[in-house]
Amino acid sequence: MSVLSGLDVLVANEFVPIRDRRVGVVCNQASITRDLQHITDVFLRAHQQGLIRLEAWFGPQHGIWGHTQDNMIEWPGYVDERTGIPTHSLYGEHRKPTAAMLEGLETLVVDLQDVGARYYTFVWTAALCLEACGERGIEVVVLDRPNPISGHRVEGCLLQESYRSFVGLHPVPVRHGMTVGEIARYLHGRFYPQCKLTVIQLQGWERRMYFEDTQLPWVMPSPNMPLVETAVVYPGLCLLEATNLSEGRGTTRPFEIFGAPWVDGWRFAETLNKTDLPGVYFRPIEFQPTFHKYAGQKCEGSFIHVIDRQTFEPFLTGIAIIREAIRCYPDHFQWRKPPYEYEYEKMPFDILVGNGWLRGALEAQHSLESLRDRWQEELKSFLPIREEVLMY
Numbered sequence: 535m536s537v538l539s540g541l542d543v544l545v546a547n548e549f550v551p552i553r554d555r556r557v558g559v560v561c562n563q564a565s566i567t568r569d570l571q572h573i574t575d576v577f578l579r580a581h582q583q584g585l586i587r588l589e590a591w592f593g594p595q596h597g598i599w600g601h602t603q604d605n606m607i608e609w610p611g612y613v614d615e616r617t618g619i620p621t622h623s624l625y626g627e628h629r630k631p632t633a634a635m636l637e638g639l640e641t642l643v644v645d646l647q648d649v650g651a652r653y654y655t656f657v658w659t660a661a662l663c664l665e666a667c668g669e670r671g672i673e674v675v676v677l678d679r680p681n682p683i684s685g686h687r688v689e690g691c692l693l694q695e696s697y698r699s700f701v702g703l704h705p706v707p708v709r710h711g712m713t714v715g716e717i718a719r720y721l722h723g724r725f726y727p728q729c730k731l732t733v734i735q736l737q738g739w740e741r742r743m744y745f746e747d748t749q750l751p752w753v754m755p756s757p758n759m760p761l762v763e764t765a766v767v768y769p770g771l772c773l774l775e776a777t778n779l780s781e782g783r784g785t786t787r788p789f790e791i792f793g794a795p796w797v798d799g800w801r802f803a804e805t806l807n808k809t810d811l812p813g814v815y816f817r818p819i820e821f822q823p824t825f826h827k828y829a830g831q832k833c834e835g836s837f838i839h840v841i842d843r844q845t846f847e848p849f850l851t852g853i854a855i856i857r858e859a860i861r862c863y864p865d866h867f868q869w870r871k872p873p874y875e876y877e878y879e880k881m882p883f884d885i886l887v888g889n890g891w892l893r894g895a896l897e898a899q900h901s902l903e904s905l906r907d908r909w910q911e912e913l914k915s916f917l918p919i920r921e922e923v924l925m926y
Contacts (some may be wrong), residue, residue, distance in 0.1 A: 538568065540677030540736060541565065542568050551732060551734065562598050564755040565645040577643075588617075594625055597625075604826065608626030610623060629876070630666050642674050644675070644718075648714045651769040661725070665726050678713050678735055680739050681711065684744050688707050699876070715735065715736075715925065716920075718731060720920070766846070771790070777859070777870060778866075779835075781827075782823075792836060792855065793833040794866070796863060803817060803818040813840060819835060860899070
């Protein structure tokens with residue numbers, strides 16, 4: 535059976551769950567049907583047919599059309615010339631919808647493609663929508679989409695509340711193994727119970743599926759997420775954003791490429807391959823970013839090849855890269871300092887991993903096994919809670 539997204543299911547049901555309601559839509563360029571129709575076109579037709587009353591578009595980080603690069607690059611609201619509908623930014627001065635943005639709405643539809651990692655901000659945009667709509671008696675309808683890196687693996691540190699930020703507002707592991715709809719159910723039940731939540735479920739999706747297995751079309755959910763392969767490594771390689779290692783922004787394969795001008799790519803790849811990390815091979819490369827870190831400079835590093843997704847541990851792999859960079863290049867390696875994702879005091883690495891202990895443990899060169907054991911222990915409290923909200 536072919537997989538249908540929540541949007542596909544809603545269209546097949548002729549918009550019955552939101553029929554005759556004044557609607558706003560949170561979406562971006564990846565909010566498409568199986569036949570590549572964008573949600574703005576689909577909802578505009580429903581509006582013109584009198585099935586719904588379309589009032590507003592809302593866009594997350596990078597904008598509705600993914601036109602802004604990088605973190606903390608903001609985009610203003612505007613009236614969409616093509617549809618004539620007001621378009622509001624949920625990334626910038628207001629990450630939580632304001633009363634003025636929500637004025638007149640009865641239902642806010644959220645259709646965002648997550649990539650399976652806690653740091654990806656779209657689930658936190660959804661969380662703030664739940665909070666704002668709960669305060670104003672507006673229903674939130676989440677159109678579910680597949681977790682592109684499967685939904686059966688959970689990995690990495692559990693966010694501690696004192697390290698809340700826009701890359702993690704509530705306790706969720708780094709690789710959470712949930713769909714957007716399942717995370718919404720978790721957030722609703724634990725933190726925003728006053729909001730009426732409806733999840734339009736996927737049809738035909740199974741937890742062990744990677745995105746290619748769904749036969750749905752992949753559209754980049756953000757400018758530096760070009761491929762499913764990018765999403766597979768992202769739960770670990772995103773951590774390099776918090777260091778002076780390039781995570782490959784400014785290349786055609788961000789997060790699969792990493793390095794720096796001060797790295798010996800061949801020696802470092804050999805070192806990483808000797809750590810025997812499961813399911814991965816590091817191929818030495820040279821690259822020259824066109825923007826971001828080291829723009830225009832020749833860097834050496836690795837292309838990370840995932841040779842077995844079933845055994846590959848992306849978070850462990852990212853931690854191992856940083857640990858070895860600290861050991862091999864103590865005079866060059868540095869932690870990035872704030873600000874990062876609207877956090878101006880805590881270190882970017884600490885808010886990404888969600889705690890204050892891991893950075894020091896890496897500097898002290900604690901073994902990978904001991905680090906994994908510690909975050910596995912943290913996960914024990916979360917896994918039963920996660921089990922309660924799973925729908926597939």
